[in-house]
Amino acid sequence: MKKFNKFVSVALASAMVLSMAGCGSDASQSGSSSDAFKIGGIGPTTGGAAAYGLAVQNAAQLAVDEINAAGGVNGYKFELNFQDDELDAEKSVNAYNTLKDWGAQIILGSVTSGCCIAVTDKTKEDNMFQLTPSGSAVACTQYDNNFRVCFSDPAQGAASAQYIGENGLASKVAIIYDSSDTYSTGIYESFVSGAASQSFEIVSEEAFTADSKTDFSVQLQKAQDAGADLIFLPIYYQEASLILTQANGMGYAPKFFGVDGMDGILTGVDNFDKSLAEGVMLLTPFAADATDDMTVKFVAAYQEKFGEIPNQFAADSYDAIYAIKAAIEKSGVKPSDSVSDICEGLKGAFVEISIDGLTGEGIVWDATGEPNKAPKAVIIENGAYKAM
């Protein structure tokens, strides 16, 4: 039996060595020989956050296919390889290394903030250009080779506070946020600091965690007792739908104000009574039922190909690919250039381009990697978004 164990371990070890050697030779082959830009995507395509990763993957693929069908950029095609990171920073770095072996020249990702920060360190080391569609934490763009398409957390929180204050939506505001989530706490903090200079007062700040996100009666009761007439929800739509249902159950009807994570409340939740979402306001860069040509075309194409209505992650990703295209056209880099040269070229070009995308018109970037676009506030009326 011992002998057999030994045999098995030897067999496994040799299999591993072989696969290693395989990987090694792959890496040396896929160098600069190809005439396509290799874009590596990173995001969670399995597990709890798979909806976000898949949306980014699908929309990026859609954009790449469109660009390739139209003849590519400067005559070169795009190639996309999307790797799973399971919402784990360590796996995200593994995914990045896999993409490096594949010969990636530009990184699209990571989709989530924590993973993205871990990857920025590695892209900085290799001087590879990195554009995250949806990593909203401040540190996601900590180096000069990192750019993002979405708003940063502070920008969203401060913009929400400003919007509520300037439009006089409420005098007493309650907040319910997820203290175990980077995105939620980031917006919460910037909202509170932004609220200091506004006319309204924050009367209740209640948190929940990923382990206790099914019952919100305590948080809602506290908000009601404090007399809040608006509840700010810097959280994702799944939890928001439960809060709406439970508030309705206890006969409490304040105004609800969400951020971009709330996008999806009309489409993403099964068995949710959509009439409860009537009057909910949210700050989002993208509304799937907007009527401009670009959105209509994108939503139709996405729905035809993947069978669902795209969310804001998909829109960010779609814009990201077109932003990369614009930057390549501007800088004139070629796929045969080294990774570092492409990065330098794109870095210079990104602060000069301006694109009209799904998530805003005339989006421009500054050298810190932040996009400059106007947040749009929408209100849900008759089961659809309506601009405010």
Next chain:
Amino acid sequence: MQKAFMTKLKSNKTLKSNLITFGMVIIAYILMEILMAAGILSNLLKGLLVPLCVYAILAVSLNLTVGILGELSLGHAGFMCVGAFSSAFFSKCMQDVIPIAGVRFTLAIIIGALSAGLFGILIGIPVLRLKGDYLAIVTLAFGEIIKNLVNILYVGLDENGFHFSTKSSLDLNLSENGTVIIQGAQGITGTPHDSNFTIGIILLLLTLFIVLNLIHSRDGRAIMAIRDNTIAAESVGINITKYKLMAFSISAALAGLAGVLYAHNLSTLTALPKNFGYNMSIMILVFVVLGGIGNIRGSIISAVVLTLLPELLRGLNDYRMLIYAIVLIVMMLFNWAPACIQWREKIAYKLKKKKIVKINGKEA
């Protein structure tokens, strides 16, 4: 001299087995270094070298609790979390004070291991006096508590010293040039990147040295006596609580060590269910069970194989996790199913018989 060593090696089975274990790690290290120097090691594997060391250390340390002490611990990731956060906190604070990475990281390792060991003692004192599955229940709770505590903890530093809060970083009341070190759910960002493969291997060898020496020492025999029969051990005068506590706290400290290595390999450290939660603890337990309970060498091999597997299966895209799960089930059946064990023994017996026949044939 050499001859004496050889005869000693032949007569001493333990020494031989230990040398194989150490040799395996050292050969793996040399092989990887050669491949790296030759430039044929893929980036993926280069990036995986440190995590492999982390998981091997975790598996070996948990094997001390599960295999040698015979108690079930379901919160090993919690100790790893303690080691990771305490050392990352230290490194972040001392980044400017101690610019020499080697000195800083050595101190960080000591701090991480000690704090995890301390938590091991704190939990062990009440729980290890009890008989039954209480350790499993308490460690399970401990892992979850630590994860949630870290998620609400805010610590900042300015010229007035440390500020603590459990609400938000705004409540820290930091002065203008203060910095937030632990930022609740956002964890610690910007930990210096001090881990590397060589340090990982040194720590793995250190872990092996501690665990293997403990097992084959007087204390280790006492610990195994407790595992095999508590009443008999007690009747010959073994202090049960003391030895249980010794094994458990050493196991916790070594998990802390793995945490230090983990924290200094990535620039972000967040306590997610994924990396420090219940699932991670179970994952480590899977390494131990598949490698063979009480088999230290097996723990290392299974930790390495099971960490590499999902990465090497990336080519299968969406079927990756499915295949991984099937492999786990197959391996479990192969190792533990009675029918499988019987079949393996039969084959082993046949092989042995052939060999004996061969030898006999030669002699005749």
